[in-house]
Amino acid sequence: MELFLSQILNGLAIGQVYALIALGFSLVFGVANIINFAQGALFMLGAFIAYSAIAWFGLPLVPAAAVSVVIVAILGLLLERIALRPLIGAPYVAPFLSTLAISTIIDQSAEIVWSPESQPFPASISSTTFFIGNAYITVTDLVIFGFGAAATVALTLFVSFTWTGRALRATAQDASAAAQLGIRTDVMRQIAFGLAGALGALSGILVALYFQSVFPQMGIPFGLKGFAAALLGGLASIPGAVVGGLLLGIGETLASAYVGDSYRDAIAFTLLLLMLLVRPNGLLGGGRLDALGGAAAAAGAMPTTSLLASSSSQQSALRAYYLPPWGFLAVGAAFTLVPLVVSSTYVLQALIYGFIFALLSASTSLVSGSVGILSIGQAAFFGVGAYAVGVFARPYGLPADATLVIAIGLTALVAVGAAIPLLKLTGHTAALGTLAIGQIGFLVFLNWVSVTRGPMGILNIPHPVLELLGGLRFATTEQKYWLVLGFVAVALVIAERYVSSPIGRVWRAIREDRLAALAAGLPVRRYILLAFAVSGALAGLAGGLFAYVQQVVSPESFTVETSILVLTMAVLGGLGNLTGAALAGFALAILPEFLRGFAEWRMIVYGLLLLVALRVRPQGLLGAR
Amino acid sequence: MTGEAIVVDNVSRVFGGLKAVDGASLKLARGETVAIVGPNGAGKSTLIQLISGVERADSGTIHVDEVRTDHLPPDRIARLGVGRSFQTSRVFPALTVWDSVLVGVQAGLIETRSGRLIDPVTESAGALLGLPFWQRRVAAQEAAAEAALKLFGDRLWPRRDQPALGLSYANRRRLEIARLLAAEPRYLLLDEPSAGMNPTETEELTHLILDLRRTHPDMGILVIEHKLSMVRRIADRVVVLNQGRVLIEDRPDHALDHPEVVEAYLGRARSGANFQDAHHG
Numbered sequence: 058m059e060l061f062l063s064q065i066l067n068g069l070a071i072g073q074v075y076a077l078i079a080l081g082f083s084l085v086f087g088v089a090n091i092i093n094f095a096q097g098a099l100f101m102l103g104a105f106i107a108y109s110a111i112a113w114f115g116l117p118l119v120p121a122a123a124v125s126v127v128i129v130a131i132l133g134l135l136l137e138r139i140a141l142r143p144l145i146g147a148p149y150v151a152p153f154l155s156t157l158a159i160s161t162i163i164d165q166s167a168e169i170v171w172s173p174e175s176q177p178f179p180a181s182i183s184s185t186t187f188f189i190g191n192a193y194i195t196v197t198d199l200v201i202f203g204f205g206a207a208a209t210v211a212l213t214l215f216v217s218f219t220w221t222g223r224a225l226r227a228t229a230q231d232a233s234a235a236a237q238l239g240i241r242t243d244v245m246r247q248i249a250f251g252l253a254g255a256l257g258a259l260s261g262i263l264v265a266l267y268f269q270s271v272f273p274q275m276g277i278p279f280g281l282k283g284f285a286a287a288l289l290g291g292l293a294s295i296p297g298a299v300v301g302g303l304l305l306g307i308g309e310t311l312a313s314a315y316v317g318d319s320y321r322d323a324i325a326f327t328l329l330l331l332m333l334l335v336r337p338n339g340l341l342g343g344g345r346l347d348a349l350g351g352a353a354a355a356a357g358a359m360p361t362t363s364l365l366a367s368s369s370s371q372q373s374a375l376r377a378y379y380l381p382p383w384g385f386l387a388v389g390a391a392f393t394l395v396p397l398v399v400s401s402t403y404v405l406q407a408l409i410y411g412f413i414f415a416l417l418s419a420s421t422s423l424v425s426g427s428v429g430i431l432s433i434g435q436a437a438f439f440g441v442g443a444y445a446v447g448v449f450a451r452p453y454g455l456p457a458d459a460t461l462v463i464a465i466g467l468t469a470l471v472a473v474g475a476a477i478p479l480l481k482l483t484g485h486t487a488a489l490g491t492l493a494i495g496q497i498g499f500l501v502f503l504n505w506v507s508v509t510r511g512p513m514g515i516l517n518i519p520h521p522v523l524e525l526l527g528g529l530r531f532a533t534t535e536q537k538y539w540l541v542l543g544f545v546a547v548a549l550v551i552a553e554r555y556v557s558s559p560i561g562r563v564w565r566a567i568r569e570d571r572l573a574a575l576a577a578g579l580p581v582r583r584y585i586l587l588a589f590a591v592s593g594a595l596a597g598l599a600g601g602l603f604a605y606v607q608q609v610v611s612p613e614s615f616t617v618e619t620s621i622l623v624l625t626m627a628v629l630g631g632l633g634n635l636t637g638a639a640l641a642g643f644a645l646a647i648l649p650e651f652l653r654g655f656a657e658w659r660m661i662v663y664g665l666l667l668l669v670a671l672r673v674r675p676q677g678l679l680g681a682r
Numbered sequence: 683m684t685g686e687a688i689v690v691d692n693v694s695r696v697f698g699g700l701k702a703v704d705g706a707s708l709k710l711a712r713g714e715t716v717a718i719v720g721p722n723g724a725g726k727s728t729l730i731q732l733i734s735g736v737e738r739a740d741s742g743t744i745h746v747d748e749v750r751t752d753h754l755p756p757d758r759i760a761r762l763g764v765g766r767s768f769q770t771s772r773v774f775p776a777l778t779v780w781d782s783v784l785v786g787v788q789a790g791l792i793e794t795r796s797g798r799l800i801d802p803v804t805e806s807a808g809a810l811l812g813l814p815f816w817q818r819r820v821a822a823q824e825a826a827a828e829a830a831l832k833l834f835g836d837r838l839w840p841r842r843d844q845p846a847l848g849l850s851y852a853n854r855r856r857l858e859i860a861r862l863l864a865a866e867p868r869y870l871l872l873d874e875p876s877a878g879m880n881p882t883e884t885e886e887l888t889h890l891i892l893d894l895r896r897t898h899p900d901m902g903i904l905v906i907e908h909k910l911s912m913v914r915r916i917a918d919r920v921v922v923l924n925q926g927r928v929l930i931e932d933r934p935d936h937a938l939d940h941p942e943v944v945e946a947y948l949g950r951a952r953s954g955a956n957f958q959d960a961h962h963g
Contacts, residue, residue, distance in 0.1 A: 554810045555806070555809070558809035559784065559788055559820070562781050562785060563788055565777060566777060566782075569776055570772050570774050573772035573774065575736075575757045575760070576734060576756055577757075577786050577789060577861065578757050578760030578789030578790075578793075579785070580757055583799075583802060587802045590802075
């Protein structure tokens with residue numbers, strides 16, 4: 058009982074931090090109607106700038122924190138200015154992808170500046186512990202809770218009683234009405250982003266104090282938890298964000314105490330998916346998600362989630378260049394000749410990864426483009442396929458035809474299961490749902506040690522043998538090249554057949570207008586699940602082939618970075634255009650292999666590429682379909 | 683026994699504190715054309731939302747051909763043969779005109795005669811392999827789609843390869859109706875089909891509906907329409923809604939000239955029959 062009470066107190070402290078991150082989401086969502094994917098990156102920067110101010114410049118904690126809050130608030134303003142303002146009136150996916158690109162750039166730059174390793178945070182609060190009966194609470198908990206609560210109260214007072222606060226709320230209620238009354242809604246947007254930056258930085262510093270460490274990858278999990286808290290409370294509601302944060306903090310602390318600490322994050326993300334499934338409008342939420350095309354599609358107020366249609370769209374944006382299904386076979390046939398000319402195993406190996414990522418990128422384009430549910434969790438499906446081969450190839454000694462069928466089937470099943478919580482969602486909310494799926498996948502690969510062997514991974518995967526071809530063994534790089542090329546070409550033919558068939562047409566109709574698709578008598582959910590099954594099958598095959606090529610499967614191949622990479626490929630190629638996705642996937646996967654020293658900068662360059670593409674060619678290289 | 687008809691019985695729907703539809707009853711038999719008129723906020727559109735399952739009724743029942751539908755999802759109701767248009771027409775912006783109409787016939791493609799849906803695996807096999815049984819179904823649906831587009835003369839058919847977002851406002855409305863007709867519905871619910879159309883286009887639409895009555899004598903048509911001159915020409919019956927209730931239900935000339943109706947529409951009684959088009963929106 059005392060332990061239970063201590064956990065609650067402990068949970069309130071971390072929950073208050075989640076509440077602050079959640080408030081950042083809520084403010085921006087309320088005023089600008091977008092979900093700021095980069096909120097987590099601002100949070101991480103807040104922690105690291107405070108870290109540097111203390112460790113490099115010897116500032117005491119409080120001034121360091123103040124410096125950090127000011128700098129990150131300014132970065133929040135810049136984010137709005139650079140990444141979002143130019144995209145007003147663009148299709149709904151553009152601002153989200155833009156914040157995704159910014160987030161990637163910030164995260165990767167942080168890894169270069171501060172190294173990818175975790176650093177001890179150089180300041181701490183007294184570790185004195187108070188006892189209330191047998192329950193205990195540390196001063197750190199109290200300070201964090203106090204600061205978080207004070208910031209929340211200050212924000213609430215600001216929003217409730219100042220003129221600017223009222224203008225902010227008016228803009229959130231109805232931006233065009235507010236503009237008609239003379240409120241400068243563009244300034245309000247900037248204020249919201251600045252405040253979100255300040256809140257992000259403050260919460261980052263509190264988390265650093267709480268866990269006594271900072272690491273560049275902390276942005277995404279904490280950002281996602283903040284989003285979960287915001288969603289739990291109703292996304293556009295300030296009291297909701299606070300209640301959501303506290304509930305999440307308590308739930309997570311209890312879960313980590315009674316279920317196991319390694320599942321702490323997985324529990325938060327599972328809770329997020331459950332919330333999306335059961336009550337996507339949140340506990341205290343109003344109907345604001347509808348405005349985003351989120352929950353309760355049937356409300357009739359749902360806007361189009363079209364990738365292309367927008368106030369500024371041009372008909373020329375609809376021109377897409379793509380191969381017919383047999384075209385993939387023709388290209389594949391041409392590539393079979395390469396090993397006859399090129400003998401370098403290094404080059405062949407690079408091309409093999411190019412093929413695998415072409416397939417993975419196409420699988421992402423299918424759900425993200427054709428159905429319009431941006432997938433930031435594709436690495437999880439990729440991983441399921443890879444682990445299926447890893448698990449079944451050695452201990453069970455199954456041939457590649459069997460393991461690959463298992464990889465394809467299992468991943469399709471997992472993808473369908475993962476899609477169920479997303480069925481009611483569209484737009485940014487669905488995208489964050491896929492991110493949660495990706496994170497859960499990664500945590501399962503990392504922590505389900507009895508099956509995945511945890512961080513070690515599965516080693517010594519045997520060379521693939523195709524029993525159907527009389528036990529043909531693929532041991533050399535050339536042989537594996539032909540094997541991968543064959544499977545990828547055939548899979549792309551099937552995928553393209555799907556997208557060009559009436560089924561693909563229905564997928565695009567669902568993307569364009571889900572309600573109209575329902576009114577046309579189409580079983581929308583079934584078609585979405587089918588899309589996830591096909592996408593999962595393709596990603597599973599890519600994963601299975603990847604396992605055979607690498608001969609090792611370990612969790613770090615299936616991080617959110619991989620998911621963002623393949624989504625970037627799909628967007629650059631032209632969402633929904635499998636030819637474009639395959640081309641971009643192939644090109645961006647082999648590029649780092651041929652540019653020395655590029656690997657470290659790769660994600661930053663691709664993030665910038667995405668940012669620029671969203672402004673100058675949002676339909677992608679070959680045109681979205 | 684209600685027979686082959688859409689029967690709305692004592693249905694209510696409350697939004698917050700507002701009773702949008704308040705105990706309304708209505709019957710649309712196959713082969714008849716019924717117009718719903720009434721001032722803004724009378725609950726006309728909500729009634730179509732309720733019949734098509736986009737909104738759920740708080741109380742009351744709705745039957746389509748004796749199947750109770752007030753708890754069914756919109757796609758199921760659509761597959762019972764209820765096609766509806768939207769007040770602000772909903773086309774699939776990035777799809778071409780031709781693809782949009784094919785989406786309209788897709789439900790027919792995957793539905794068997796017994797009303798069951800073909801499972802996704804069979805559908806995938808049919809679509810990917812181009813099996814003969816599938817190709818025959820596709821050909822039949824494409825013929826229906828082509829016929830529906832050609833109902834609009836040279837308004838849509840020559841534009842079939844253009845994306846819907848490039849269409850004019852009136853053509854979007856036509857495309858939406860073509861998509862509905864391609865599915866050969868038993869009932870057609872049109873929510874202000876002439877909104878945003880000029881007099882010539884409205885005249886064209888009036889003729890289209892009159893033609894439909896002739897070519898599809900078994901189809902029940904429910905039209906929400908503000909242009910009362912059009913209502914007088916197309917409707918067998920007129921249902922006047924006011925504040926969510928059915929004020930009157932009668933032949934067009936009786937209903938539209940009824941003093942209570944004139945008052946509900948214009949706020950006060952007027953003499954004479956100068957009660958023509960309430961809105962020219």
